Amino acid sequence: MAASDCNSSGETTEGDGVSNPSEGREQGLTRRDLLWKGTLAAVVTAAGSSVLLSEATAASGQGHAKYYDNFPRHTEMEHRWAMVIDLRRCVGCRACTVACKSENNVPEGVFRTWLKFEEVGEYPHTRPRYLPLFCNHCDNPPCVPVCPVLATYKRDDGLVLIDYDKCIGCGYCIEACPYGARYLNPVQKTADKCTLCVHRLEAGQKPACVATCIGGALTTGDLNDPQSDVSQLLGRYPIQTLKPEQGTDPMFFYIGLDGRLVQEGAP
Amino acid sequence: MTALEWGLPVVAKYLFGGLSLGAFVTYYLWQGFGLKTFRPLAKLAWISAAVWGLLIPIPIFSHLGQPGRWYTLLFDFHWTSPMSWAGPILLAYLVVVLLNGRFFFYPDVVLAYRNAKGLRKKALRILLITRPPQGPIPKASQVGLKVTGALAFVLVLSFGYTGLELGILSSRPLWANPINPVMFLLTGLISGMAFVVLLWIALDGRVEAPRAPGEKTILTSFALPALLAFFLGLNAVFYVSLAYSVPEVVQAVGVLATGELAPMFLWVGLGLGALVPAVFLAANAVLRSPRRWMATLASGLILIGAFAQKYGFVVGGQVLAEVGGEVPSSLWPTSSGIIEFLSILALAYFLFQVALWISPWRAPKPAEREAAPAPEVTA
Numbered sequence: 001m002a003a004s005d006c007n008s009s010g011e012t013t014e015g016d017g018v019s020n021p022s023e024g025r026e027q028g029l030t031r032r033d034l035l036w037k038g039t040l041a042a043v044v045t046a047a048g049s050s051v052l053l054s055e056a057t058a059a060s061g062q063g064h065a066k067y068y069d070n071f072p073r074h075t076e077m078e079h080r081w082a083m084v085i086d087l088r089r090c091v092g093c094r095a096c097t098v099a100c101k102s103e104n105n106v107p108e109g110v111f112r113t114w115l116k117f118e119e120v121g122e123y124p125h126t127r128p129r130y131l132p133l134f135c136n137h138c139d140n141p142p143c144v145p146v147c148p149v150l151a152t153y154k155r156d157d158g159l160v161l162i163d164y165d166k167c168i169g170c171g172y173c174i175e176a177c178p179y180g181a182r183y184l185n186p187v188q189k190t191a192d193k194c195t196l197c198v199h200r201l202e203a204g205q206k207p208a209c210v211a212t213c214i215g216g217a218l219t220t221g222d223l224n225d226p227q228s229d230v231s232q233l234l235g236r237y238p239i240q241t242l243k244p245e246q247g248t249d250p251m252f253f254y255i256g257l258d259g260r261l262v263q264e265g266a267p
Numbered sequence: 268m269t270a271l272e273w274g275l276p277v278v279a280k281y282l283f284g285g286l287s288l289g290a291f292v293t294y295y296l297w298q299g300f301g302l303k304t305f306r307p308l309a310k311l312a313w314i315s316a317a318v319w320g321l322l323i324p325i326p327i328f329s330h331l332g333q334p335g336r337w338y339t340l341l342f343d344f345h346w347t348s349p350m351s352w353a354g355p356i357l358l359a360y361l362v363v364v365l366l367n368g369r370f371f372f373y374p375d376v377v378l379a380y381r382n383a384k385g386l387r388k389k390a391l392r393i394l395l396i397t398r399p400p401q402g403p404i405p406k407a408s409q410v411g412l413k414v415t416g417a418l419a420f421v422l423v424l425s426f427g428y429t430g431l432e433l434g435i436l437s438s439r440p441l442w443a444n445p446i447n448p449v450m451f452l453l454t455g456l457i458s459g460m461a462f463v464v465l466l467w468i469a470l471d472g473r474v475e476a477p478r479a480p481g482e483k484t485i486l487t488s489f490a491l492p493a494l495l496a497f498f499l500g501l502n503a504v505f506y507v508s509l510a511y512s513v514p515e516v517v518q519a520v521g522v523l524a525t526g527e528l529a530p531m532f533l534w535v536g537l538g539l540g541a542l543v544p545a546v547f548l549a550a551n552a553v554l555r556s557p558r559r560w561m562a563t564l565a566s567g568l569i570l571i572g573a574f575a576q577k578y579g580f581v582v583g584g585q586v587l588a589e590v591g592g593e594v595p596s597s598l599w600p601t602s603s604g605i606i607e608f609l610s611i612l613a614l615a616y617f618l619f620q621v622a623l624w625i626s627p628w629r630a631p632k633p634a635e636r637e638a639a640p641a642p643e644v645t646a
Contacts, residue, residue, distance in 0.1 A: 142436075142437065142438060145345075145347035145348060146347070146348045146349075146350065146435070146436070147345060147348060148340055148343075148345055148348045148350040148351035148353070148354075149336075149339045149340060149343040149345065149351070150343050150345050166336070166339065166343070167332070167333065167336075168331050168332065168333045168334075168336045168337065168339060168340070169331050169332015169333045170330070170331055170332070170350060171272045171273060171330075171332075172348065172350050172432075174272050175272060175273060175436055175438070175439065175585070176436050176438055177438060178437070178438035184272065184332055185332075189332035189333050190332055190333060191332075246437060246438065247437075
């Protein structure tokens with residue numbers, strides 16, 4: 001239907017050599033046809049969306065059951081980095097936060113490592129509880145598939161990293177992370193997060209937060225090595241992860257997260 | 268405490284996408300499906316679809332931390348990320364819509380080109396793409412018109428990917444639901460249609476002007492009130508069912524229903540922006556003499572409501588559900604964010620003025636036809 005047939009005032013223009021395409025249309029398409037086609041289009045769109053969503057949900061839940069049972073894992077890789085956070089040993093000093101900022105030159109106002117403080121129990125029998133929070137370097141990271149430009153990726157050794165030269169700073173990975181571990185770096189204007197101090201790990205050193213932890217609450221190591229500290233701790237104590245229902249399979253394990261362990265059990 | 272990660276620019280992106288979608292569907296209801304009711308709106312609807320479509324990337328650039336790398340969205344396609352679909356879909360949509368306009372407006376542009384002078388003539392020459400015809404104005408390619416129209420219609424329906432962008436994020440309980448794409452398409456359709464009606468009233472159906480032909484058909488159309496009623500019903504089902512979901516989803520819905528965002532989302536977005544216009548438009552549809560002011564007011568409220576709904580939904584989704592990290596210090600935009608948003612709206616206003624100035628959206632007067640006879644083709 002050409003524009004000349006319908007001016008903005010609804011007049012029909014004639015005599016300009018343009019045919020009137022509305023001819024025959026009134027017989028060609030009835031209101032019933034329109035309703036039928038419209039309904040079909042809506043159903044197809046809704047069905048397509050539902051299928052995509054269900055696939056995405058199924059994919060995010062994969063591997064959840066195997067999670068607690070199979071250590072050491074990924075033996076085909078040279079390393080499989082993980083961290084154990086023993087909450088019984090955390091004193092809430094925030095040295096990890098400071099060390100991380102200093103080591104990685106984290107700009108003012110944002111953090112790669114947090115410490116959440118909670119008071120549990122009922123007054124007057126209350127006690128503080130500290131929860132150090134990091135990027136969990138998930139085995140099934142929700143931030144990786146949503147990155148529109150493949151800037152976020154997972155390495156074979158399990159570290160989830162960001163290619164800062166590729167990241168466009170859209171914030172999609174930040175929204176996708178259920179742990180709130182990512183932020184937009186206000187200086188470099190890209191997504192940013194804990195790298196588990198990959199530069200230190202590759203140099204045979206411990207991450208800055210681990211090296212500085214005064215209570216020895218943080219332990220990193222190689223899950224592929226049965227003698228590593230993390231493997232030993234994981235074999236000895238019940239562990240929990242944050243938001244297991246998200247199916248992300250975090251590689252950061254907490255001891256004493258729910259307070260079931262007693263202090264005497266400490267290594 | 269941090270600023271909102273996804274704020275006004277993201278809302279603007281969804282809003283502009285919706286407006287373009289609704290405007291194009293309004294155009295296509297006549298051009299593609301031949302519904303006569305929408306015939307007087309067709310030209311303005313196409314212009315609206317094109318201008319809002321061209322504006323979609325602006326808030327995206329404004330939102331990106333590294334806007335200079337936008338082109339990687341086209342080269343580093345990542346099919347698992349709905350945001351990655353934006354590049355090809357938007358690009359294809361814009362190209363196809365502009366091509367479709369070339370076929371749709373061809374006779375008018377040729378005529379306008381013959382009558383125009385100066386800068387406008389040059390602009391119209393560019394819009395023609397091919398060499399201006401001599402003699403009688405030839406017929407535009409109907410195949411080209413139909414193919415590009417149908418293709419653009421399919422592409423615009425795939426704007427539902429915007430709903431998927433939020434819907435796949437299981438980390439956000441308010442967003443993570445499969446109905447999002449449909450809701451986004453519906454709000455876009457309603458707001459785009461309302462915008463075209465408002466523009467048409469402002470330009471062609473002004474109070475002082477004589478009643479434009481076809482006005483009664485448009486003012487009494489049941490299309491918008493029916494869509495609004497459907498949208499409200501869907502919202503009711505959606506939020507009531509979510510309210511009986513797991514605690515964190517209930518909490519997320521509470522932010523919109525009774526929390527800080529309730530005035531924005533519930534009262535302005537759904538009440539003032541959907542329920543009230545539905546009543547006005549339904550009343551107009553049954554009145555013997557439909558009121559122009561009621562249609563104007565209803566359309567304006569729909570646009571305000573579309574913004575409020577999108578803002579509430581986008582911001583509300585970010586309030587809850589994180590274990591650590593930072594919680595947004597405020598759910599409201601900063602003054603610089605508001606200025607940025609208003610600047611984008613000012614740009615939209617400017618682009619519309621340019622588009623309406625260049626394009627032959629108004630019917631040519633008989634005198635214009637006679638005043639610019641086609642140059643004789645010399646043997």
